[in-house]
Amino acid sequence: MSDLAKTDTLFFDRAGLDQSRVERIVDDSLCDADDGELYLEYCQSESVAFDDGRIRNASFDTMQGFGLRAVADEATGYAHSAELSEAALKRAAGAVRAVQSGHAGTMASEPSATNRSLYSDDNPLASMTFESKVALLGEIDAYARAKDNRVKQVTASISGEWQAVQIIRPGGVRMADIRPLVRLNVSVVVGEGDRMENGGHGVGGRTSYEAFVNPAAWKAQTDEALRQALVNLESVPAPAGEMTVVLGPGWPGVLLHEAIGHGLEGDFNRKKTSAFAGLMGERVAAPGVTVVDDGGVNDLRGSITIDDEGTPSGRTTLIEDGILVGYIQDRMNARLMNMAPTGNGRRQSFAYAPMPRMTNTFMLDGDKDPAEILESVQNGLYAVSFGGGQVDITSGKFVFTCTEAYQVENGKIGAPVKGATLVGNGPDALTRVAMIGNDMALDPGVGTCGKDGQSVPVGVGQPTLRLDGLTVGGTATQ
Numbered sequence: 322m323s324d325l326a327k328t329d330t331l332f333f334d335r336a337g338l339d340q341s342r343v344e345r346i347v348d349d350s351l352c353d354a355d356d357g358e359l360y361l362e363y364c365q366s367e368s369v370a371f372d373d374g375r376i377r378n379a380s381f382d383t384m385q386g387f388g389l390r391a392v393a394d395e396a397t398g399y400a401h402s403a404e405l406s407e408a409a410l411k412r413a414a415g416a417v418r419a420v421q422s423g424h425a426g427t428m429a430s431e432p433s434a435t436n437r438s439l440y441s442d443d444n445p446l447a448s449m450t451f452e453s454k455v456a457l458l459g460e461i462d463a464y465a466r467a468k469d470n471r472v473k474q475v476t477a478s479i480s481g482e483w484q485a486v487q488i489i490r491p492g493g494v495r496m497a498d499i500r501p502l503v504r505l506n507v508s509v510v511v512g513e514g515d516r517m518e519n520g521g522h523g524v525g526g527r528t529s530y531e532a533f534v535n536p537a538a539w540k541a542q543t544d545e546a547l548r549q550a551l552v553n554l555e556s557v558p559a560p561a562g563e564m565t566v567v568l569g570p571g572w573p574g575v576l577l578h579e580a581i582g583h584g585l586e587g588d589f590n591r592k593k594t595s596a597f598a599g600l601m602g603e604r605v606a607a608p609g610v611t612v613v614d615d616g617g618v619n620d621l622r623g624s625i626t627i628d629d630e631g632t633p634s635g636r637t638t639l640i641e642d643g644i645l646v647g648y649i650q651d652r653m654n655a656r657l658m659n660m661a662p663t664g665n666g667r668r669q670s671f672a673y674a675p676m677p678r679m680t681n682t683f684m685l686d687g688d689k690d691p692a693e694i695l696e697s698v699q700n701g702l703y704a705v706s707f708g709g710g711q712v713d714i715t716s717g718k719f720v721f722t723c724t725e726a727y728q729v730e731n732g733k734i735g736a737p738v739k740g741a742t743l744v745g746n747g748p749d750a751l752t753r754v755a756m757i758g759n760d761m762a763l764d765p766g767v768g769t770c771g772k773d774g775q776s777v778p779v780g781v782g783q784p785t786l787r788l789d790g791l792t793v794g795g796t797a798t799q
Contacts, residue, residue, distance in 0.1 A: 324442055324497040328487040331363045336405040344493045350414035351491050355426035356392040356652055359489040362671040367446050368480040371458030386671040391417035392653050393424040399674040429656060431494045435633040439619050439626045440527040442499035444483040448529050454479050457534055465509050465543050474510035488631040496631040502778060505533045507546040511554055520549025525766035528620045549725055552737045559741035561795030565701035566788045567694055571762035572706055574781035578682050579712045580719040580747035585639050586677040587654035589714055596717035596748050605645045606751035609687050612640040614649055616664055616680030622766040623681040623780035630666035630675050637663040651677040669775040683782030687757020691785040694756045696732035702793055703727045703734055717747035740796035758785030
C-alpha cells in the first residue's frame with residue numbers, strides 16, 4: 322500500500338473526512354493566493370528514560386491535526402486545529418482568506434512528484450514491547466556499572482516517533498509521507514575522589530529500533546559514553562588565546578550547521594539579515610571548501626522524502642570550492658527571490674507554518690590524511706565533540722563549548738582539556754580553513770535544530786579540518 326493510500330485511511334476513513342469536500346474547501350480558500358496547502362498530520366511518539374536503576378519517566382502520545390496556509394505575495398495566513406472535521410476546516414478557510422483580500426494571485430505550480438522512499442513506513446513503536454524497552458535500559462545501566470567501579474550514575478533513554486503527513490494543494494494535487502524516527506541515548510557520570518565528570522553518546526535515524534538495540538550496538542554506545550566520561554576525568558584546564566584548531570570529523574559539523582548553515586537559509590537572505598546576504602557568486606570560504614545540504618540520504622535523521630510543502634528533497638550545493646552558489650529554500654522565499662525551491666520547507670508540526678530549514682548539512686571531503694593534519698600543528702587544540710553554542714545570524718558571531726578536546730603540541734595529541742570554547746565569526750571561520758581531511762563522517766543521528774520556536778530533526782557532518790587563528794576561550798590561569 323502506498324503512503325498516500327495509508328494516509329487516506331488515517332485522515333478520511335478513520336477521521337471521517339470526505340476527500341472531495343476537503344479538496345473543494347482547499348480550492349475555495351486559496352482561490353486568490355500565490356501559494357498554499359492543507360497539511361494533515363497524525364503522529365505517535367514515545368519515550369522511556371531509565372536513571373540509576375529505575376524508570377525516571379515514560380510517555381506515549383498521539384497527536385493529529387491540520388494546518389491550512391494561504392500565501393499572498395510575502396504575507397502568510399495560517400490557521401490550524403487539532404480537530405479533524407469539516408467544520409474546523411471551514412473556520413480555518415475563513416481565517417486564511419483574509420490575507421488574500423484585494424489580492425489576485427496566480428497559484429504557483431505544484432511540486433514535482435517522486436516515487437522514491439528514503440525510509441521504511443513501518444511503525445517503530447510497534448517493534449518492541451514496553452517491557453523489552455525497560456529491560457534494555459536496565460541492561461545498559463548494569464553493563465556500564467560493571468565496566469568501571471568509578472561509575473556513579475547511568476542515565477539511558479529510548480524514544481521513537483511515527484509521523485504520517487498528507488499535503489493537499491488546489492486542484493486535488495496530493496502528496497504523502499510516512500516518517501519513522503528513533504533515538505537511543507546513554508549518559509554516564511564517573512567520580513574519583515572529589516571530582517565528578519560525565520560523558521554521553523547517542524544514536525538514531527529514520528529506521529526501526531532494531532539497528533540500535535542489539536547487544537553489540539548498545540554496548541558500543543555505552544562504551545563510548547564511558548570513554549568520554551573517563552577522558553574528562555583526566556582533563557586539565559583549557560588554554561586560551563588565538564591558536565590553530567583542528568576539528569574532528571562527524572559531530573563537530575554542528576559548528577558548520579549553526580555558524581554557517583542558518584546564514585544560508587533563504588528567509589534570512591531575502592530579508593538581508595544574514596551575514597551572507599548579497600554574496601551569491603562570491604568567495605566566502607577557503608578554496609576546497611564545499612558545503613551541501615542533502616535531505617535525500619536513506620535513513621538519516623535529517624532526511625525527508627518530501628518536505629512539508631510537498632517538494633521532493635535532494636542535494637543542494639551551498640558553497641562550492643569556496644564560492645557561494647546556493648541557498649536553502651522553501652517555496653515562498655524561493656519564489657520571492659526568483660529561485661527554485663530546494664525541498665527545505667519544514668515545520669515542527671501542523672501547528673506551524675513551514676519555513677526554510679536545513680536537513681543534513683555537511684562539508685565534503687578534502688585530500689589530506691587526518692594524521693597529516695594533526696602532525697602539522699605545533700601548538701593548538703583538537704576539538705572532537707561539542708555541546709551547546711550560540712550564533713548571531715546577522716553578524717555570524719558564534720560561541721561553542723567543547724565537550725571533548727585535547728591540547729596538540731608538536732604534532733602530537735596531548736592532555737584532554739576542560740572548559741574550552743570556540744569563539745569566532747562563521748563567514749570568517751570558513752576563510753581560515755587551511756587543511757581538509759579525507760575522512761568525512763556524519764553524526765550518529767542525534768541532531769535537533771531550533772529556529773523561531775520550532776524544532777526539527779537534522780543531520781550534520783564534516784571531515785577533519787584545520788582552522789588557523791581561531792580564538793579559544795579557556796579556563797587555565799595565566
